[in-house]
Amino acid sequence: MPQITTLAELAPMTQMTTRDGTVLTVRAAFSEDEGVLADFFDKVSPEDRRFRFLTAIGHLEHAQLQPLTHVDHWRTESFVAFDATTGEIVASAMLACDPRMQTGEIAVSVRSDYRGRGVGWTMLDLLAAEADRRGLERVISIEDRDNHAAIELEREKGFEAHGLDGDPHLVLLEKRFA
Structure with missing residues (x-):
């Protein structure tokens, strides 16, 4: 059996097009992605980082990035989406x-600079x-109100919204699925 030696062999890529025509290359995240995810979250607004992690957080460190990059790829899956033109990471999604x-x-x-372009829609469709x-x-999804x-x-x-018992600041x- 041949040995897998590159990330490209581990992570098949899918192309998806957002509603504004942006072409995304999406694949599963792996431990090798920790650095690009750290850089990505540095480009997410502080408010959006707070909404994603439900706490104020600056630069993500290894402890926050590990759950996004060390997953079993069945029960937990983490995706990274790249702008197919620039190759830059523009989104992260997790199930x-x-x-x-x-x-x-x-x-x-x-x-932040890709918000309003349909990237969120596309990632929700993927999830x-x-x-x-x-x-x-x-x-x-648990969201800050x-x-x-x-x-x-x-x-x-x-999605249907419900209050979250015990926390007036969050909504579920x-x-x-049928």
Whole structure:
């Protein structure tokens, strides 16, 4: 059996086009991506980083990046999206499933200068397709109530909003699959 020696061999790439015509190259994230993800999150606005991690956070260190780069690629999957023209990372998306593979929690981050271009829509479509492929019953997203853009986007994508017991600052968005 041939030995896999390059990241390209480990991570097949998919091309996706956003609603504004931006072509993204998307693939699973691996440990080798820690540096590019650290640089990516430095280009995400401080408010968007807070919304993604639900806490104020500056530069992401190894401890915050490891869960994005060391995944089992089934129960948990982390994706990186690159602008196909520039090769720069523009988005990160994650699907983390419960042990029974019924519910997956999702999270998406988009680089500040790529917001409003359909990248978030495209990444949500990818996560929904992956959740469905894995046979999940539903996906959820936990959002800060002040993250109006994400909440509206997820509602447009068929998510229903629910209050989150015990925390008036968070909202749970849920999408069920048939």
